[in-house]
Amino acid sequence: MTNGRLKARGARPGGQTIRRAVAVLRTLAIGGERGVPMAEIVQATSLTRPTVHRIVHVLIEEGIVERSDRTGNYAIGRQVPELALARPSRSPLLIAAEPHLAAASAQLGDTLFLTVRTGLDTLCVARRIGNYPIQVLSIEVGVRRPLGVSSAGVAILAAMPSAEARKIVLANETRFGAYRTDVATVLGQIQLARRRGYNLRDVGLVQGTKSLSAWIRAPDGQPTAAITLSAIRNRLNPRRAIEVADALVATARAIEAATPA
Incomplete structure (x- = not known):
């Protein structure tokens, strides 16, 4: 079963991988500073554990996700707020x-x-x-x-x-x-x-x-x-x-x- 957010979009070459990564990031955003364990990411996104593991570790390599040595949880990386500075205006x-x-x-x-x-x-x-x-x-x-x-x-x-x-x-x-x-x-x-x-x-x-x-x-x-x-x-x-x-x-x-x- 795929994530509901993914099913709602039309197919586009290369799009599925990006949407899966975005689904993972949104799940991590809910965890805030506490972070989210791997099992919860899998449950929330309805993706397989190997798929989530692969996405998370690519995002870690890119500085978009971080893993806590103390808890083992995954969280939004510190590079994300830096990227957000490119769009500082309020809605x-x-x-x-x-x-x-x-x-x-x-x-x-x-x-x-x-x-x-x-x-x-x-x-x-x-x-x-x-x-x-x-x-x-x-x-x-x-x-x-x-x-x-x-x-x-x-x-x-x-x-x-x-x-x-x-x-x-x-x-x-x-x-x-x-x-x-x-x-x-x-x-x-x-x-x-x-x-x-x-x-x-x-x-x-x-x-x-x-x-x-x-x-x-x-x-x-x-x-x-x-x-x-x-x-x-x-x-x-x-x-x-x-x-x-x-x-x-x-x-x-x-x-x-x-x-x-």
């Missing part, structure tokens, strides 16, 4: 969102996150810490997760047509196990978020927390991002959850209006 979405994130965080008092879709993943691109004494810092900027795992990912999928969302969820099926979820659970969460007009997660990624997300559409109408508030459970009781949802949805619409076409 129009991030520029448009910053004042609205600041205003919403000041109004609500809890930590807000801006998460964007990138392929089959979500990527946290901004975090605004609130002024309430207890803050939930559930995710760092730069952390990548499969679409459908986080509150933001479910919200983004809920804004898509059902068939498109289901296709992405099925493509990520092999990756869900590491996050203790499955296809049926994610599809159920998407349906509920679609009915509500936002996503409310009663059990956050951090024990004892809740999160609430509203999707953001690009100027072309495609769901491209989400704004998320994470808080300790007693901060999101049913009454306040409705108030927060209204504020987040309004903030999402303001970000959409401010994002240039």
Whole structure:
């Protein structure tokens, strides 16, 4: 079985190897500084172990991947941030969102996150810490997760047509196990978020927390991002959850209006 991301593309000479390498790199990006063991790379990409081993070691030779002598895990190499310096400009979405994130965080008092879709993943691109004494810092900027795992990912999928969302969820099926979820659970969460007009997660990624997300559409109408508030459970009781949802949805619409076409 090949990775869902690979199957979605048309065949092109030499393209399969490159796509497999990109799938490996995206998996390593999720591992961050901790890195990812070989077995998890194989599981996440649905490639054979010899194939993954060959790709990883070529990337190590090129300085794109590194292996930890202490843990044996593989991680994105230090040369990658150096390459990224060639494109240092921030996205129009991030520029448009910053004042609205600041205003919403000041109004609500809890930590807000801006998460964007990138392929089959979500990527946290901004975090605004609130002024309430207890803050939930559930995710760092730069952390990548499969679409459908986080509150933001479910919200983004809920804004898509059902068939498109289901296709992405099925493509990520092999990756869900590491996050203790499955296809049926994610599809159920998407349906509920679609009915509500936002996503409310009663059990956050951090024990004892809740999160609430509203999707953001690009100027072309495609769901491209989400704004998320994470808080300790007693901060999101049913009454306040409705108030927060209204504020987040309004903030999402303001970000959409401010994002240039």
